[in-house]
Amino acid sequence: MIEVKDIYKTFGENEVLKGISAKFTAGKNNLIIGGSGSGKTTLLKCIVGLHDPTKGQVFFDDQNFTEMNFTQRVPIRTEIGMLFQNSALFDSMTVEENIMFPLNLFTQQTSAEKLDRANFCLKRVNLEGKNKLYPSELSGGMKKRVGIARAISMQPKYLFVDEPNSGLDPKTSILIDELINELTEEYKITTVIVTHDMNSVMGIGDHIVFLHEGKKWWEGSNKEIAHTDNKELNSFVFASKFMQAAKGKL
Template sequence: MIEIKNIQKTFGDRTILAGVSGKFKPGDTSLIIGGSGTGKSVLLKCMIGLVKPEEGQVLYDGRDFLTGDDDTQKAIRREMGVLFQGGALFDSKTVLENVGFPLDMLTDLGTAEKIDRAKFCLQRVGLEAAANRMPSEISGGMKKRVGIARAIVMNPKYLFCDEPNSGLDPLTSIKIDELIREITDEFQITTVVITHDMNSMMEIGEKIMFLYQGKKLWEGSSSTITQSNVPELNEFIYANKLLRDTKA
């Protein structure tokens, strides 16, 4: 389980996060939603150690990631998998090499073991046939799937996805959502997804946290989100539905 307590972050005189707290449980696909500039991506970066908040705690199964010693922080990082918004694949490496990169950097596995693990993860996302292709030779949706394969190659306990559907068509977005949910359930990973996609909210939002101007204004599930009495959340949902209907 991941628990965040009173996360506060400022940049200059601007408050980005104002005391955000919450819990994320294993086997759940947890979503952090909100409009642009609400602090959701900064919160994710605080959780994975790319940004350090001025105050608060980030606990991984009780271990404090922010104040832990080097060994504790390294151990937690090895248990993380991250899918970045743009995929962040290495253009000079094949699909298989991209997936196996964390194994090269963080493990002492032999070459054959690393290849077998990378192939297994590619198979899990349905891309075993693309192992020897370059990132420039595959579609945007395939790149996201490669990113997911790389994110799970270390068999993580915690999976973070930053806007996994960004730039994808609706059908591909649905497939990515389904894949994230399947992997979360299959491996009982604690999964945290940053998104503003309405379909993701309704289909995989087992737990949803809504941020507005750096504050958590609502928390619940996809089955209760439309019953909210929070005006800012209702406006956010309406705007997303209107955008989706316009694209359709």
């Protein structure tokens, strides 16, 4: 489980996060949603340590991550997998090399062991045999799957995903959602996903935190979201569905 307590984040005079507290449970898809500028990605970066909160604390399974120094954080960092919005693959590396990158960085495994792990991860994301391709030879959906394969290469306890469906067509988006959901359930990962995709929210939103103007405005499940009387959340949901419908007609 991951817990954030009273998180504030200020950049200069701009207060982006304003006292956010939430718990993200293992084996569940924990979604952070909200409009542009609501603080979604900033909160994600505070949780993983890319930003230090101005105030507040982050706990990984009751370990106070915020109070740790760089060296103390290393064991937790090795249990974190991340899928960035643009997949962040190294263009000069093959698919296989991209997946093995964290293994080279954080483990003492032999070359054979790392290759076995890379092949396992590729098979798990349905890209078996694509080892020697380069990112430029992959479709958008394939790049996302390679990114997921790299994110799970270290067998993470915690998986962070930033806008996994950005730039993908609806069919591929559903496949990516289903893959993330399968991995989360299968390995009991604490998965935290930043998204504005309402199909993802309704499809895999076990636990949802809605941010509005830097504050936690609503919290619940995808089953509860359809029955909320929260004005700001309803406005966000309606606008998101409208935009997705419009894109689908283009």
